[in-house]
Amino acid sequence: MFRQLRARFGGPLAAAILTLLGIWLIVMVTLPQLQMIDYSLRPNLLPAQVGGPDDRLTLGNYATLFSNDIHRSIFLKTLWSSVLVTVLTLVVSYPLAWYLAKVATPRQAALCILLLIIPFWINEILRTYSWFIILSFRGPLNEVLMMTGLIDRPIRFLSGDGGVMVGMVYAYILFMVFPVYNAIESLDDNQVRAARDLGAGTVRTHRRIVIPHAKPGIATGCIMTFMLAAGSYAVPALLGSPGSRWFTQIIYNWFFEGGNWNQGAAYAFLLLVLCIGFMSLVMKLFKVGLGDIAK
């Protein structure tokens, strides 16, 4: 790498770039992570006890999750809900990506992509808040539904997981649409035409031709959406009810309310392990490698 950089930028500049990169990777990424691993493996002690006889390595913080029924159920619920968010986002994004890649004229596609991106110029918290307003008990959605006579009393959208699902699908849709769109776009139109010509209907054409081709894009979108959903804090905090707590909120509480960084670090690592596990599972299921996803 140094040789390539030197060929392009000259020795001193290349050395500077690599040094900065090294500092960033080591100081900003690796060391803090190691520090957190270290935290997670030590008991939560008073400052006076640090370095004392009680300050020894232990897996106790990790064990807490498995002994605490509430935390464990929230952990599993986060896993399950994130999978659900991922699936819902895919269901919403796939037709959109198909439309953008193969049906829309270039003009329509450009307009559509612009409309998709514009909301993302606004801060995530504000966007999530607008959903809070839309979905609230006396909010516009209930008003409209009442007015059209579809319901005769307002629905509490925000009491269950519904609000969180809607908020997350909305927040992460671009991370699904774009990889899937890219993948579908690269499909030769004649493949679809050939399938049609051989008698395949719409569903079969997608199932046998388009989806297998778009698999790397779908895998990428699913992994990104899952990671973002599992690690999301703002959406469940704003749109969730007390009954739909997210694991990130537990981690947050350990750090900033319980003041127990050691416990929080252990929980954070468990979430990371969950995400990596999910990613490996998806890659195995879709039979794609890291290289396909990086594309």
Place this chain on the structure above:
Amino acid sequence: MEGSVRLDEVVMRFGDFTAIETTSLTIESGEFFSFLGPSGCGKTTLLNIVSGFLVPSQGQVHIGGEPMAGVPVNRRPTAMIFQNLALFPLMTVFENIEFGLEVRGVDKKARREVSERLLALVALEGSGPKRVTELSGGQKQRVAIARALAVEPRVLLLDEPLSALDLKLRQHMRAELKTIQRKTGITFIYITHDQGEALTMSDRVAVMSAGRIQQVADPMTLYRSPATGFVAAFVGETNRLEARLIDREGKRIRLDGGVLGELAGCAGEGVELGNGERVALYVRPEHLKPVSADAAGPRLEGDVEAVHFEGASVMLETRLSASGETLRVQLGHEVSRQYADSLTVGQRMTFGYDPADAVVLPDDRPVVDETTGEMVEERTVTGGAHVPSA
């Protein structure tokens, strides 16, 4: 199984652009029919109309006597072989061939029997489990044919499928396609810009230009009696000489070639010509022969400008002494040996031809003022748009 295709006054417009002018045509069941024309002439559009990918702006398509209006692509009794073949790269050869049967709900065992039989037909036994990406160009070609035949189409549509192959393979595949067509008895509609392909394989050929069918005929008629100047120039090579009609006696026509003196030829297929009319005379290079300067019949005198040795024959480029026009002359093996000494640049030679081989057609080119380059007068094509229905 009835595989005739009938086009009834089909018109295709894209916005303001008319891709297909009013076209009526019947293709017989079991026929090998080609559409021949330069790119952009509308032949692929016509194929897409038959396959159902495009809905004509006007007119009707009938396949096997049944109207196809409102019948979607996947319900038509046609199968298409795409220019880029469009094999499914993520599937094996078997899966590719069996895709259409899978769609139709044929069980696995019966599907495998069909694909084995078709692989034998296209001489690819044993390649079934391979991935299509492992195959060579010619093998992919065969898989594409087998895949299309698997759904037992009444009409097979081929969109320049050989264009990606090298010359030798292309010639081989021509013969093979023809054999497969004869064996299966399926109507083949073949699209090509390569006249060699159209002439060697087809029972009949429709020559197209600018969204219009110029002539429909068997290859020999097309070559020997072109109906329009476009056909004469596009199919095979030809020399075009302008002249004025003196008189005609049966098919034989006497012409005033101006500075070229008196010329002669025969009227093209279904062409009406009047005395004194401006016409174009088409003489193919291989019909010109060196003659002595005082020989009887039409004579053309020119200076040799270039000699191209082409193996089986020699192509001469000569400049006519009288008019300065270029005349291309193809001499066969025997003749070129006989005149070996004369075949040098700068040599003056006289050529003659049998008037039965030369075709006279209306002069369908706009007359251009030579000094200004502007169009003076636009003549309508008299014999051009005439399409004999089969």
